[in-house]
Amino acid sequence: MEAIHIVLVExxxxxxxxxxxxAMKTMALNKLVLVRPKCFPSAECTARACGADELLATAKLSNSLKEAVQDCHLVIGSSARNQRTVTWPELDPKQTAYHLFNAxxxxxxALVFGRESSGLSNAELDCCHALARIPSSTAFQSLNLAAAVQIFAYELRLVHLSMHSQIEPAIRSIAPMSEQESMLEHLATMIKDIGFADPNQSPKLIRRLRRxxxxxxxxxxxxxxxxxxFSAAQHKAKIANRSNQYKLADSRNLN
Structure with a gap:
């Protein structure tokens, strides 16, 4: 449970x-990360913590979600919105807990929660490996932020109690988010260098490759x-481009 971070965005x-x-303290979670909070610290914040003051005192502040999760191996974003132009792999709270606990x-x-009014943007969900959704009523899906966190925290606690003594450490270690992001940046450069696509003109392609x-x-x-x-493909493309330039220059000289 020590490695599980609850991240709140704005x-x-x-x-x-x-x-x-x-909600976190009742379920033995103690890693709170705040991305650009609008009102923190505050007297109301301390009062509503009801004894969980140490989580507020040790909360990590970040300037962006990307910065907040750069060292994480798995990032899952929570959202109640179901009308998005891009789809993400979706998990319910129980599945989310199992994935987070194992990773x-x-x-x-990290388990990420967005703004009270609008949740997480598509750009912020690009920092997430999957989307977690609470199967609430379709007639009224609005759930208080702390209540949503409590549901996921409870499921994490159940997994911890049932699996803590049963799971052996995984041999394979997933690369941290910062290295995954560097690879994706390299991918965007590579597909442009080899003439496959211009990332700036094909955001949906990049998003699908990211997924x-x-x-x-x-x-x-x-x-x-x-x-x-990627580097080998870029090198081959560079050689091919240089060869084409020489051929073009030779043809001009002949003319």
Whole structure:
């Protein structure tokens, strides 16, 4: 449970941050990360924490979600929105808990919650490997932030109690998010260099490739292997472009 981080993005109400800290402490979670909170610290935040003050005191502040999860091996974003132009792999709270608990044995993991009013943007979900959704009523899906955190925290606690003595540490270690992001940046450069597509003109293509690579749960050796392939493709493209330039120059000289 020590490796599981609860990340709140741009929370507007200080009281909600305090209530989340309380929900976390009741389920033995103690890693709280705040991305650009609108009202923190505050008296209301402390009051709503109801004794979970140490979580507020040790909360990590970040300037962006990307910065907050850069060392995490698995990042899952929670969202109630079901009308998005891009689809993400979806998990319910129980599935989310199992995935996080297993991955947490390899290193830090994060469960991310968005703004009270609008949740997480598509760009922020690009930092996530999957989307977690609470199967609430379709007639009324609005759930308080702390209540949503409590549901996931409870499921995590159940997994911890039932599996803590049964699961052996995983041999394979998934690469941290910062290395996965570097690979994706390399991918975007590579597909442009080889003439496959311009990433700036094909955001949906990049997003789909991101989803594909996230599902693979690559370790460091695998990322290095893939980046080696990217570099080789770029080198071949550079040689081909140079050869074409020479041929063009020769044809002009002949004319």
């Amino acid at each position: 929370t507007t109400q200080g009281g909600n941050i305090g209530a989340v800290a309380r 947490a044995m390899e290193g830090p993991v 594909l690579l996230y599902r693979a749960n690559l370790d460091r050796d695998e990322i290095n292997l893939i980046r080696g392939l």
